[in-house]
Amino acid sequence: MSIKFAGLHHVTAIAGDPQENVDFYAGILGLRLVKKTVNFDDPGSYHLYYGDATGNPGTIMTFFSWPGAARGRTGTGQVSATSFSVPEDSLGYWTERLVEHGVRFAKPERRFDETVLAFEDHDGLAVEIVAGPGREEGEAWAGSPVPVEHAIRGIPGVTLSEQSGEVTENILTRLLGFEKAGEEDGRTRYLSTGSGGSFADVLALPEGAPGQTAVGTTHHVAWRAPDDETEEAWHEEIEARGLHVTPVLDRSYFHSIYFREPGGVLFEIATDPPGFAVDEDPDHLGESLKLPPWLERRRAEIERSLPPIHPPRERV
Ligand code: ZN
Numbered sequence: 001m002s003i004k005f006a007g008l009h010h011v012t013a014i015a016g017d018p019q020e021n022v023d024f025y026a027g028i029l030g031l032r033l034v035k036k037t038v039n040f041d042d043p044g045s046y047h048l049y050y051g052d053a054t055g056n057p058g059t060i061m062t063f064f065s066w067p068g069a070a071r072g073r074t075g076t077g078q079v080s081a082t083s084f085s086v087p088e089d090s091l092g093y094w095t096e097r098l099v100e101h102g103v104r105f106a107k108p109e110r111r112f113d114e115t116v117l118a119f120e121d122h123d124g125l126a127v128e129i130v131a132g133p134g135r136e137e138g139e140a141w142a143g144s145p146v147p148v149e150h151a152i153r154g155i156p157g158v159t160l161s162e163q164s165g166e167v168t169e170n171i172l173t174r175l176l177g178f179e180k181a182g183e184e185d186g187r188t189r190y191l192s193t194g195s196g197g198s199f200a201d202v203l204a205l206p207e208g209a210p211g212q213t214a215v216g217t218t219h220h221v222a223w224r225a226p227d228d229e230t231e232e233a234w235h236e237e238i239e240a241r242g243l244h245v246t247p248v249l250d251r252s253y254f255h256s257i258y259f260r261e262p263g264g265v266l267f268e269i270a271t272d273p274p275g276f277a278v279d280e281d282p283d284h285l286g287e288s289l290k291l292p293p294w295l296e297r298r299r300a301e302i303e304r305s306l307p308p309i310h311p312p313r314e315r316v
Pocket of ligand 1: 010012220
């Protein structure tokens with residue numbers, strides 16, 4: 001059996017200052033802050049989730065915030081860029097918006113029939129806006145500073161930097177059900193065969209230095225499982241391939257397993273249910289600090305240790 005993913009679920013990266021992170025992703029990029037919680041493995045630090053109007057799988061970007069921590073280095077064995085999709089006609093809007101907010105970006109580049117604007121967030125994390133045909137669908141948030149017609153629709157895929165493209169190709173196609181879709185300028189594109197149609201681009205960099213995971217780098221990428229039963233089946237399949245995989249972990253908003261692909265990138269498989277409305281009114285997502293039941297009794301202590309954050313300041 002080859003695992004059939006329904007596409008990308010979320011990407012998790014590491015930020016420095018949480019307010020700068022909110023200002024960038026909810027402010028400049030106009031995503032909705034759909035959940036304000038803590039890192040369950042380190043409750044003294046924030047875990048912030050951004051997405052579309054309801055935080056649908058495939059639109060979610062999340063951050064562990066480590067204020068004052070050192071910057072990492074992007075390199076091999078890492079997700080080296082996260083793409084955000086916008087409608088084809090919105091490229092001009094985004095070019096102007098980035099200029100207005102003082103975000104420097106590279107010259108727009110054509111890639112697999114789409115146009116890519118590449119830039120970095122406040123912490124140096126590589127982010128791309130991808131504009132192309134068929135990128136109009138989605139549930140954009142009407143409360144965003146970005147008009148709905150130009151809003152980011154989701155995360156169509158990620159770029160993986162690898163020392164050996166072959167090792168990763170093997171895992172993507174033989175285990176994870178991706179199909180090789182094309183090659184361009186040293187970049188190989190794989191598409192998930194499920195309904196999500198996400199891409200994983202692999203850049204093979206045999207001379208590249210390994211990445212160091214810290215502020216401004218990606219921690220992991222998560223792929224979608226439609227339900228717990230499928231996730232269990234995948235757990236068995238990954239184990240049968242001799243890869244180390246964690247038990248199913250309760251992340252409140254989805255259930256997760258993690259394993260490292262042989263090239264070094266940390267992969268997660270996360271279930272679609274239960275989603276972000278499980279502990280909060282959908283009209284007020286992200287407004288108050290949510291804690292899992294086992295951390296509720298430590299709320300006062302946790303709240304004291306977290307720097308306050310407020311909605312993004314519009315700078316222009
Ligand atoms: Zn995750």
